[in-house]
Amino acid sequence: ETGVTQSPTHLIKTRGQQVTLRCSSQSGHNTVSWYQQALGQGPQFIFQYYREEENGRGNFPPRFSGLQFPNYSSELNVNALELDDSALYLCATHQPQETQYFGPGTRLLVL
Amino acid sequence: AQRVTQPEKLLSVFKGAPVELKCNYSYSGSPELFWYVQYSRQRLQLLLRHISRESIKGFTADLNKGETSFHLKKPFAQEEDSAMYYCALSAANTGNQFYFGTGTSLTVIP
Numbered sequence: 208e209t210g211v212t213q214s215p216t217h218l219i220k221t222r223g224q225q226v227t228l229r230c231s232s233q234s235g236h237n238t239v240s241w242y243q244q245a246l247g248q249g250p251q252f253i254f255q256y257y258r259e260e261e262n263g264r265g266n267f268p269p270r271f272s273g274l275q276f277p278n279y280s281s282e283l284n285v286n287a288l289e290l291d292d293s294a295l296y297l298c299a300t301h302q303p304q305e306t307q308y309f310g311p312g313t314r315l316l317v318l
Numbered sequence: 319a320q321r322v323t324q325p326e327k328l329l330s331v332f333k334g335a336p337v338e339l340k341c342n343y344s345y346s347g348s349p350e351l352f353w354y355v356q357y358s359r360q361r362l363q364l365l366l367r368h369i370s371r372e373s374i375k376g377f378t379a380d381l382n383k384g385e386t387s388f389h390l391k392k393p394f395a396q397e398e399d400s401a402m403y404y405c406a407l408s409a410a411n412t413g414n415q416f417y418f419g420t421g422t423s424l425t426v427i428p
Contacts, residue, residue, distance in 0.1 A: 240416065242416075242418075247327075247420070248420055248421075249322075249324075249404050249406075249418030249419050249420045249421050250362070250404070250416075250418045251418070252416055252417065252418075255415070263415050265415060297362065299362075306364050306367070307364070307416070308363075309361045309362040309363065310361065311361050312361070
């Protein structure tokens with residue numbers, strides 16, 4: 208069992224609302240990547256943070272934003288929620304170029 | 319553009335039979351390829367990566383740059399191999415983003 212945790216485990220929101228998802232890093236990992244996994248799909252890369260700076264971004268609109276804190280924990284914020292944002296959100300922490308360790312995910316439902 | 323294709327969404331094999339999960343990729347540079355596995359009620363975890371050239375749980379995968387493939391193979395499937403398998407590509411020229419395929423659900427029939 209890895210040390211990556213995510214909160215909350217489940218969340219229900221309505222369209223237009225904002226949501227914040229959290230990820231705690233495994234000890235020693237200074238890099239975090241966030242993914243969106245829609246039903247029946249593989250994880251889609253949202254962005255990566257390295258030492259509190261964004262270090263790569265996938266094809267997601269600006270209403271998806273993130274933060275990484277000095278202790279390397281991280282947040283994913285999504286504004287103006289849309290129905291299609293309903294998905295499992297995964298974070299993975301790692302050292303650069305090294306194996307990614309995934310959290311259990313947060314399941315978001317937008318109504 | 320980078321892409322990972324797993325043509326089979328579902329794959330069933332009998333216990334003891336060989337298994338091959340297909341993965342093809344498109345990438346203009348030198349990719350790093352991975353296989354991730356998700357067992358029932360567990361989180362996604364790394365199975366193997368091509369640069370380590372290891373055999374994990376009897377699985378191997380060889381990167382074929384000519385065919386742009388990274389198929390996962392095991393000579394004798396076991397029931398505990400039943401899981402969801404994802405092929406992934408890391409693209410160094412795009413900030414080390416990971417690109418995942420859509421996954422193959424493997425069922426090993428006793």
